[in-house]
Amino acid sequence: MALWAGRLSGNIDERLNALNASIGYDSRMFAEDIEGSVAHANMLGKIGILTSEETKALTAELAKISEEISSGALSIDQSAEDIHMFIEAELTKRLGTLGKKLHTARSRNDQVALDIRLYLNHQSIELNDLLKQLVSTICDIASKHLESVMPGYTHLQRAQPVTLAHYLMAYAQMFLRDISRLVDSKKRLCIMPLGSGALAGTTYPLDRQFVCDQLGFNAITANSIDGVSDRDFVLEFANILSIIMMHLSRFSEEIILWSSWEYQFISLSDQFSTGSSIMPQKKNPDLAELVRGKTARVYGDQFTLLTMMKGLPLAYNKDMQEDKEAIFDALDTVKQCLAVFSPMLSSAVFHTDKMKKAAQEGFINATDCADYLVKKGLAFRDAYKITGQLVNTCIKEGYTLDSLPLALYQKACSAFSEDIYQAIDLIHCVNMRSVEGGPSPKCVFKQIADVRHTLQSL
Numbered sequence: 001m002a003l004w005a006g007r008l009s010g011n012i013d014e015r016l017n018a019l020n021a022s023i024g025y026d027s028r029m030f031a032e033d034i035e036g037s038v039a040h041a042n043m044l045g046k047i048g049i050l051t052s053e054e055t056k057a058l059t060a061e062l063a064k065i066s067e068e069i070s071s072g073a074l075s076i077d078q079s080a081e082d083i084h085m086f087i088e089a090e091l092t093k094r095l096g097t098l099g100k101k102l103h104t105a106r107s108r109n110d111q112v113a114l115d116i117r118l119y120l121n122h123q124s125i126e127l128n129d130l131l132k133q134l135v136s137t138i139c140d141i142a143s144k145h146l147e148s149v150m151p152g153y154t155h156l157q158r159a160q161p162v163t164l165a166h167y168l169m170a171y172a173q174m175f176l177r178d179i180s181r182l183v184d185s186k187k188r189l190c191i192m193p194l195g196s197g198a199l200a201g202t203t204y205p206l207d208r209q210f211v212c213d214q215l216g217f218n219a220i221t222a223n224s225i226d227g228v229s230d231r232d233f234v235l236e237f238a239n240i241l242s243i244i245m246m247h248l249s250r251f252s253e254e255i256i257l258w259s260s261w262e263y264q265f266i267s268l269s270d271q272f273s274t275g276s277s278i279m280p281q282k283k284n285p286d287l288a289e290l291v292r293g294k295t296a297r298v299y300g301d302q303f304t305l306l307t308m309m310k311g312l313p314l315a316y317n318k319d320m321q322e323d324k325e326a327i328f329d330a331l332d333t334v335k336q337c338l339a340v341f342s343p344m345l346s347s348a349v350f351h352t353d354k355m356k357k358a359a360q361e362g363f364i365n366a367t368d369c370a371d372y373l374v375k376k377g378l379a380f381r382d383a384y385k386i387t388g389q390l391v392n393t394c395i396k397e398g399y400t401l402d403s404l405p406l407a408l409y410q411k412a413c414s415a416f417s418e419d420i421y422q423a424i425d426l427i428h429c430v431n432m433r434s435v436e437g438g439p440s441p442k443c444v445f446k447q448i449a450d451v452r453h454t455l456q457s458l
């Protein structure tokens with residue numbers, strides 16, 4: 001029989017139960033539910049609603065239940081409505097009337113709001129570690145490729161020379177921002193809602209700040225209706241997860257392209273590739289494709305949450321129970337993807353010879369050729385036009401800018417002399433791009449050091 005039996009008989013239709021019960025997915029919050037209950041019980045003891053013996057007995061039994069669930073000694077009864085009901089029922093089974101006192105001045109509405117906040121806070125720490133590991137893997141790879149020239153692209157057309165290190169560090173910057181988003185979101189996540197009750201607070205003289213301090217949260221919610229109705233923090237978390245997936249997905253797309261026969265910039269290790277059931281030659285980047293594919297799923301979860309909330313009148317509505325499956329699915333997906341991404345990268349082989357060849361063939365030093373003429377006194381637009389014509393000549397005659405004879409350069413513009421070859425040399429072009437944030441090995445070396453330093457402070 002349900003704990004809320006009284007006004008109702010407590011026996012609900014089995015089909016309603018199947019829809020109503022959330023124990024199948026919210027039991028993963030058992031530790032947080034107990035953490036919140038212990039803080040609540042301590043506070044009830046502090047304000048004299050429970051005696052100190054009662055408080056001790058309650059908190060000790062709650063701790064025991066938590067340990068037993070963790071170790072597997074106590075299995076969660078799947079016929080309970082949700083994890084909150086299960087733990088309260090278990091406590092009451094063990095302590096009798098005392099167990100029934102725990103829920104004084106508390107509603108499941110403020111209880112569940114606290115539990116999700118605690119749970120996401122813990123998950124945020126795990127995500128942080130996974131992201132840090134990824135950024136540090138990228139830094140390790142980048143530091144080996146400070147001078148590995150490759151073409152940078154715009155419109156997926158070869159554009160200007162960069163290095164593999166510079167390219168990879170662009171992703172490190174994105175993941176670093178993801179970490180900072182997670183850290184920043186704690187300002188709004190770690191707010192303590194207990195005391196909001198069902199929606200209208202409570203007549204008991206609760207010490208809400210005491211509960212907040214015990215849980216290590218930043219502040220208490222300022223409005224009891226908002227305290228039980230707010231799920232912005234779940235949405236914000238889902239948004240951060242979506243952005244992480246968007247970054248992973250772009251990176252995956254590059255890996256998929258780079259491992260194609262057309263690019264051949266990268267070979268994934270056999271452990272992180274799959275074969276085809278029919279084509280014996282195939283080595284497929286399934287992992288990267290799945291990460292790209294699963295991005296859709298995380299976006300879907302975010303959309304579920306936004307849509308679930310958009311029409312809800314204040315305060316708590318049962319619709320809000322749907323937040324859990326969506327955010328849990330998004331979390332699980334992101335964690336799974338992050339966990340495989342780092343080893344996939346660190347076990348991959350980057351073919352810098354192929355990258356260099358692509359860099360030599362794409363006229364990516366054309367801007368440098370134009371800049372050379374500017375340094376000789378031409379206006380940039382004129383220099384741009386002359387260089388464009390030279391590229392045309394190269395394509396027609398089968399040259400690159402590096403192999404185009406000086407006579408042809410000089411035919412296009414008399415300002416060219418022998419030093420043009422040095423000016424458009426790829427390594428030289430990269431070295432010259434030494435503006436802060438640029439691809440020169442010196443700049444990227446500093447960038448890697450800065451990122452590693454930032455990682456330590458996060």
Ligand code: ARG
Pocket residue numbers: 022026082108109112316318320321
């Ligand atoms: N399982 C519910 C949820 O996840 C707990 C809150 C239930 N509150 C209620 N008034 N029925 O949202």
